[in-house]
Amino acid sequence: MMIKDLVLKNRSYRRFQQRATINQETLRELVDLARLSASAGNKQPLKYILSGEPPKNALIFPCLRWAAYLKDWPGPAEGERPAAYIVILGDKNLSDSFGSDQGIAAQSILLGATEKGLGGCIIASIQKEKLHEALAIPANYEILLVIALGQPTETVVIESVGADGDIKYWRDAEDKHHVPKRSLAEIIIS
Ligand SMILES: Cc1cc2nc3c(=O)[nH]c(=O)nc-3n(C[C@H](O)[C@H](O)[C@H](O)COP(=O)(O)O)c2cc1C
Numbered sequence: 001m002m003i004k005d006l007v008l009k010n011r012s013y014r015r016f017q018q019r020a021t022i023n024q025e026t027l028r029e030l031v032d033l034a035r036l037s038a039s040a041g042n043k044q045p046l047k048y049i050l051s052g053e054p055p056k057n058a059l060i061f062p063c064l065r066w067a068a069y070l071k072d073w074p075g076p077a078e079g080e081r082p083a084a085y086i087v088i089l090g091d092k093n094l095s096d097s098f099g100s101d102q103g104i105a106a107q108s109i110l111l112g113a114t115e116k117g118l119g120g121c122i123i124a125s126i127q128k129e130k131l132h133e134a135l136a137i138p139a140n141y142e143i144l145l146v147i148a149l150g151q152p153t154e155t156v157v158i159e160s161v162g163a164d165g166d167i168k169y170w171r172d173a174e175d176k177h178h179v180p181k182r183s184l185a186e187i188i189i190s
Pocket residue numbers: 010011012013014065066067068121122123124125126156169179
């Protein structure tokens with residue numbers, strides 16, 4: 001797949017075939033893409049927790065907040081929840097700040113997942129204390145992002161931001177998820 005196809009296909013998916021498991025080797029391959037990505041000062045302070053087993057997934061799921069703009073949707077129901085997660089941590093023993101590293105790592109992971117026919121969602125809205133406790137994460141690791149992964153079951157449509165300038169994503173009567181994107185003319189200022 002060419003890069004534009006990959007980027008287009010790499011949408012934020014929030015509903016999955018929960019029972020279509022993702023094995024540890026696949027998760028390790030995705031983290032390897034993050035490992036090979038850019039890192040400020042080449043400090044490489046990110047660490048990862050992999051989860052592809054239902055009991056561990058069940059500890060992570062209640063710590064996440066889904067789709068804040070979809071006020072009437074409480075998040076994926078049992079059966080359509082992610083099959084796996086990659087928790088991205090910052091190792092405070094290696095750096096005081098993590099800058100953009102986690103965003104770059106997340107994108108590498110998701111592009112790799114897309115290439116494998118999977119999909120996912122970056123989650124920053126995390127109950128961090130609860131997740132620290134649930135996974136017994138040592139205090140020197142800061143929780144930065146959680147990447148939810150699975151076989152997507154929803155259709156996501158990209159459209160242009162309308163005249164009203166509203167950027168909120170929304171779902172139509174057929175349950176398709178629409179994501180308004182600003183135009184190139186709007187975002188390139190000179
Ligand atoms: C840094 C970051 C944090 C995000 N956190 C959440 C989150 O906590 N929960 C969620 O449902 N989506 C989250 N998202 C997904 C965004 O809502 C999504 O990227 C946006 O709606 C655009 O959709 P697209 O990724 O399909 O282009 C996050 C995305 C990014 C880049």
